[in-house]
Amino acid sequence: MNKKRSSLNTRLIVMTSLLSVIVAGVLMFSTYHIAMKELTRILDAQMEFLASRATILELRNTHSQLNLDPKKEQEELFIDIWSYDDLEELEKNPLLVPQVKKAGFYQHETDSGTWYTYVLPAKDYQVQISQHRKVREVLALELAGSMVLPFILIMPFVMLIIVCMIKRSLKPLDDLKSELAQRDSSELSHVSDAHYPIELLPAIHEINYLFDRICKTQQEQKQFIADAAHELRTPLTALNLQTKILLRDFPDNVALINLNKGLARIQHLVSQLLALAKQDTSLHVLEQPKKVSLNQVALNCVEQLMNLAMEKNIDLGFERNEEIHVQSYEPTLHSIIYNLIDNAIKYTPHSGVINISVYPKAGKAVLCIEDSGPGIPKEQYEAVLKRFYRVHHHLEVGSGLGLSIVQKAIQRVGGQLSFDQSQDLGGLKVVVVAPINLHLNELQAVNAI
Numbered sequence: 001m002n003k004k005r006s007s008l009n010t011r012l013i014v015m016t017s018l019l020s021v022i023v024a025g026v027l028m029f030s031t032y033h034i035a036m037k038e039l040t041r042i043l044d045a046q047m048e049f050l051a052s053r054a055t056i057l058e059l060r061n062t063h064s065q066l067n068l069d070p071k072k073e074q075e076e077l078f079i080d081i082w083s084y085d086d087l088e089e090l091e092k093n094p095l096l097v098p099q100v101k102k103a104g105f106y107q108h109e110t111d112s113g114t115w116y117t118y119v120l121p122a123k124d125y126q127v128q129i130s131q132h133r134k135v136r137e138v139l140a141l142e143l144a145g146s147m148v149l150p151f152i153l154i155m156p157f158v159m160l161i162i163v164c165m166i167k168r169s170l171k172p173l174d175d176l177k178s179e180l181a182q183r184d185s186s187e188l189s190h191v192s193d194a195h196y197p198i199e200l201l202p203a204i205h206e207i208n209y210l211f212d213r214i215c216k217t218q219q220e221q222k223q224f225i226a227d228a229a230h231e232l233r234t235p236l237t238a239l240n241l242q243t244k245i246l247l248r249d250f251p252d253n254v255a256l257i258n259l260n261k262g263l264a265r266i267q268h269l270v271s272q273l274l275a276l277a278k279q280d281t282s283l284h285v286l287e288q289p290k291k292v293s294l295n296q297v298a299l300n301c302v303e304q305l306m307n308l309a310m311e312k313n314i315d316l317g318f319e320r321n322e323e324i325h326v327q328s329y330e331p332t333l334h335s336i337i338y339n340l341i342d343n344a345i346k347y348t349p350h351s352g353v354i355n356i357s358v359y360p361k362a363g364k365a366v367l368c369i370e371d372s373g374p375g376i377p378k379e380q381y382e383a384v385l386k387r388f389y390r391v392h393h394h395l396e397v398g399s400g401l402g403l404s405i406v407q408k409a410i411q412r413v414g415g416q417l418s419f420d421q422s423q424d425l426g427g428l429k430v431v432v433v434a435p436i437n438l439h440l441n442e443l444q445a446v447n448a449i
Contacts, residue, residue: 008173012166020155028148035147036140043136044105047077047118047129051103054081054127055120078130085124095130107133172196176204188215239263292330294365295321298358301337305345313351316341319370320357326365327437328413336409340369340430343403347373353425360436367432370422381419410434 062081082089082096090096094110095117103120114133119126172195179191188211193204243260250256302316309316326333344354348371357368376384385407410417415434422429 009166009170012170013163016162016166017159020159024148024151024155027151028144031147032140032144035143036136039136039140039143043131044118047105047116047131050077050079050129051118051120051127054079055122080128080130081125083125095128097126097128099126172200176200180207188212188218236263236266289327289329292326292328292333294324294326294333294367295358297330297333298337298356298367301334301341302356304338305341308342308345309354312345312348314345314348315351315353316345317354317356318358319355320359320368322359324358324360324365324436326434328434332409332412333434336406336413336432337367339403339406339409340367340432344369344371344373344428344430347371348427349373352427355425361433363436365434365436367434368429370425370429371427372422372425373427375421375426375428376419378419378421384419385417 062079078095080093080095082093084099090098094112095115097106097108097117097119100106100119100121104118106117106119108115108117112132115130116133116136117128117130119128121127176191176196190208190211191204193201196204240260240263243256243263247253247256247260298318298321302318306316341354341356348354352372354369354371357366357370359366384403386404407417410432413434415432418431418433420429420431421427
């Protein structure tokens with residue numbers, strides 16, 4: 001069962017919002033209590049002052065008119081002066097406090113609620129100043145509200161700023177994700193930590209360390225393939241020679257004929273594996289490009305493969321051969337052209353035609369090879385570039401590595417490979433477009449994968 005994952009951005013925003021609400025509540029609570037304390041101190045002092053001033057004057061019975069309507073006289077201080085002999089008034093007036101011997105603040109309950117009263121006893125009279133507790137609570141609440149209200153009003157704008165700051169602070173994570181997502185699957189160069197904050201450096205260093213380990217593992221695998229292919233060539237050559245000797249003595253032996261075909265296929269596979277390992281390794285070796293005649297390289301490949309073409313009576317030649325020199329790698333160009341022509345010969349039927357064109361176009365060098373073979377369906381153009389993938393495996397002995405080798409080689413020279421159907425011959429049309437001048441800085445950009 002997959003656990004629902006939350007966004008770090010969302011989590012920070014929610015936590016910050018909750019913290020702001022908690023801070024507002026704590027601020028309101030503390031402000032209310034501070035305001036209540038200060039109001040109590042001020043109002044108590046006021047009540048003491050009024051009581052002491054009343055004793056200076058000539059004392060006589062004074063009874064406040066209590067109105068329980070909070071909208072009218074709730075905030076008033078009620079002044080009462082009553083004679084100790086006036087017991088009837090004491091029973092009738094709920095605000096009056098029974099006779100006390102010591103001046104001070106008293107709290108008593110009435111039908112209208114709790115009252116705070118400052119009582120100052122005199123010789124024949126008792127002076128008291130009363131105020132409802134709710135008055136103080138409302139005043140403290142209003143004062144606290146007036147202090148917290150600006151905070152509440154400005155809080156949405158503060159939250160908006162905080163959200164922007166959080167998103168901006170987390171942008172390096174998105175940048176790192178984008179940088180990794182844009183990489184090719186074979187790109188193992190280090191991630192530069194120059195533009196990332198300190199908090200991301202440990203993760204970036206671990207990613208780079210992982211890339212190093214993967215690169216080392218790949219190199220070991222490629223080296224193993226190259227070594228194995230190289231070691232297999234000698235015994236396979238010896239076996240092939242012995243088989244040919246036996247075939248000369250027993251030309252009609254079906255078992256020997258099948259064995260010879262199997263050895264030929266294995267020899268071809270070993271040669272292709274060695275060529276592929278060499279291409280993989282060369283991608284990581286930076287050499288200085290040299291000036292090469294593309295026409296001469298193509299001509300050399302045709303001469304080397306002419307015997308195979310003649311065995312199948314294939315018309316192999318140049319349809320267009322314009323002089324063009326490129327600044328590139330001759331062994332790599334040879335591998336591209338050789339494998340493409342060899343592939344065309346394999347799948348072109350007897351008495352077929354293969355046309356080769358070499359010409360410049362828009363500042364690029366173009367190599368085009370067309371054949372009269374069965375071609376490749378358009379939906380398999382991408383698949384044929386995979387290693388060991390073969391479309392017409394029943395037609396000819398092969399390994400399925402030829403086009404993979406070509407793709408790696410074209411990648412090294414910074415070129416592009418495309419397939420299409422030949423309009424003239426009806427078979428496959430392979431077009432290679434490569435830069436005429438491949439400089440070292442371009443090479444580093446191409447091979448940074």
